[in-house]
Amino acid sequence: MKVAIIGQGYVGLTISAFAGEFFEVIGFDNNQKIVGQLNSGISHIEGVESSVLQKWIKAGRYKATASGSDIADVDVVVIAVPTPLSKERQPDLTYIDAACKTIGENIKNPVLVINESTSFPGTLRNYIKPAIEKYSASLIVHLYAISPERVDPGRGDYNQKNTPRLYAGLTTKASEKTREFYSRFCDQLVEVSSPEVAEAAKLFENTFRQVNIALVNEFAQITNALGISVYETLDAANTKPYGFMKFTPSAGVGGHCIPVDPTYLAAVAEEHGAPATFIRRANDVNLEMSKYVVDRVQADNGGSLQGKSVLVVGVAYKPNVADVRETAAELVIEHLRKRGAVVSWHDEVVDTWHGESSAPLSGADIAIVVTKHDSVDENGIVASAPYIFDTTGKIKGVKGL
Numbered sequence: 001m002k003v004a005i006i007g008q009g010y011v012g013l014t015i016s017a018f019a020g021e022f023f024e025v026i027g028f029d030n031n032q033k034i035v036g037q038l039n040s041g042i043s044h045i046e047g048v049e050s051s052v053l054q055k056w057i058k059a060g061r062y063k064a065t066a067s068g069s070d071i072a073d074v075d076v077v078v079i080a081v082p083t084p085l086s087k088e089r090q091p092d093l094t095y096i097d098a099a100c101k102t103i104g105e106n107i108k109n110p111v112l113v114i115n116e117s118t119s120f121p122g123t124l125r126n127y128i129k130p131a132i133e134k135y136s137a138s139l140i141v142h143l144y145a146i147s148p149e150r151v152d153p154g155r156g157d158y159n160q161k162n163t164p165r166l167y168a169g170l171t172t173k174a175s176e177k178t179r180e181f182y183s184r185f186c187d188q189l190v191e192v193s194s195p196e197v198a199e200a201a202k203l204f205e206n207t208f209r210q211v212n213i214a215l216v217n218e219f220a221q222i223t224n225a226l227g228i229s230v231y232e233t234l235d236a237a238n239t240k241p242y243g244f245m246k247f248t249p250s251a252g253v254g255g256h257c258i259p260v261d262p263t264y265l266a267a268v269a270e271e272h273g274a275p276a277t278f279i280r281r282a283n284d285v286n287l288e289m290s291k292y293v294v295d296r297v298q299a300d301n302g303g304s305l306q307g308k309s310v311l312v313v314g315v316a317y318k319p320n321v322a323d324v325r326e327t328a329a330e331l332v333i334e335h336l337r338k339r340g341a342v343v344s345w346h347d348e349v350v351d352t353w354h355g356e357s358s359a360p361l362s363g364a365d366i367a368i369v370v371t372k373h374d375s376v377d378e379n380g381i382v383a384s385a386p387y388i389f390d391t392t393g394k395i396k397g398v399k400g401l
């Protein structure tokens with residue numbers, strides 16, 4: 001079986017690496033640089049070893065391409081392209097549309113099309129299927145299914161094999177073929193009654209996280225006002241063996257999922273006349289955390305940050321990955337610069353960002369820890385400035401949330 005995976009980023013390349021063991025994989029990506037790198041056996045994604053890629057390339061089971069004609073004779077197409085927010089913070093399906101165009105224009109025989117990109121309920125039925133049909137020269141009857149991706153890049157304990165996978169086809173045959181495809185490399189498949197249920201479940205999973213993170217971020221502000229430790233209080237609450245799940249505070253949420261997916265859910269809810277006030281408020285609380293952190297730092301430093309050198313430690317959105325999409329560090333830096341601080345950042349995993357390079361972990365007036373990678377020495381952070389504010393709860397003996 002030959003499989004085309006559209007998009008070779010965090011999701012697409014991870015799937016390619018697993019699928020390479022069982023299928024011939026064509027990794028289609030419109031970024032020529034990524035394609036060149038992948039074909040020379042170099043992975044750009046944490047959790048996908050270059051050695052695995054090289055093994056599949058050598059065995060003739062993996063090839064990256066930016067040419068649509070290379071996917072003409074595949075049996076299965078998996079869509080794994082970005083679904084970000086537009087400037088107006090609305091769902092942006094332009095990448096999905098471009099992927100549908102590639103499929104519609106190049107695939108000449110009926111195939112199974114599976115969407116793994118996260119989007120709102122109805123995307124497969126009302127958007128992807130009609131778009132592919134629109135771009136096809138003749139009416140080819142493809143099978144369509146959804147299987148939302150749950151990969152957590154950088155995570156060691158859960159992967160494509162042992163993470164249960166939701167799926168649903170638009171038809172019974174599409175569901176059967178989807179099960180057949182994933183059962184080769186995934187241990188547990190969970191069929192739901194419609195693509196809309198699978199799409200909504202994915203959004204709800206990440207909305208659940210966003211709301212709980214917002215709650216704990218608000219709670220951190222309450223405990224600070226009360227003069228008690230948020231971490232000690234959370235640990236105390238967490239001794240209850242049922243009905244409680246511990247989340248920890250932070251400078252905000254980042255990445256391609258938690259800050260984005262709830263807004264997809266809110267947008268579709270409002271379009272259908274249902275309220276999404278709770279989801280919208282949670283998003284705002286998380287976005288406002290960066291200001292709260294900078295307010296605290298300013299108050300501790302004589303009420304002004306004008307001219308002070310501030311080092312932001314860790315700009316990736318979470319530990320041990322180089323991903324800076326929607327990172328809370330961006331807003332923290334923005335607030336600091338607006339208040340006249342001279343800001344640099346240190347992140348040896350990210351290395352370069354917005355045309356700036358990672359600065360040494362030393363010599364600042366103030367250091368704010370936004371993300372703590374395992375490889376960054378705690379003592380080095382403590383020695384980097386006379387005043388440290390830690391938003392991660394990982395650095396002992398310094399100020400923090």
Ligand SMILES: NC(=O)c1ccc[n+]([C@@H]2O[C@H](COP(=O)([O-])OP(=O)(O)OC[C@H]3O[C@@H](n4cnc5c(N)ncnc54)[C@H](O)[C@@H]3O)[C@@H](O)[C@H]2O)c1
Pocket residue numbers: 006007008009010011012028029030031034080081082083095098099102116117118119149150151152153256257
């Ligand atoms: N990253 C995660 O942890 C994660 C987890 C679960 C679900 N998702 C979802 O999976 C989808 C993909 O996310 P990602 O993190 O892999 O994104 P990514 O940015 O890492 O990768 C997307 C890739 O698609 C390529 N691309 C963009 N438009 C294309 C097109 N028209 N044709 C071919 N290639 C194209 C880009 O060059 C890029 O390499 C999103 O919907 C996201 O919400 C991501």
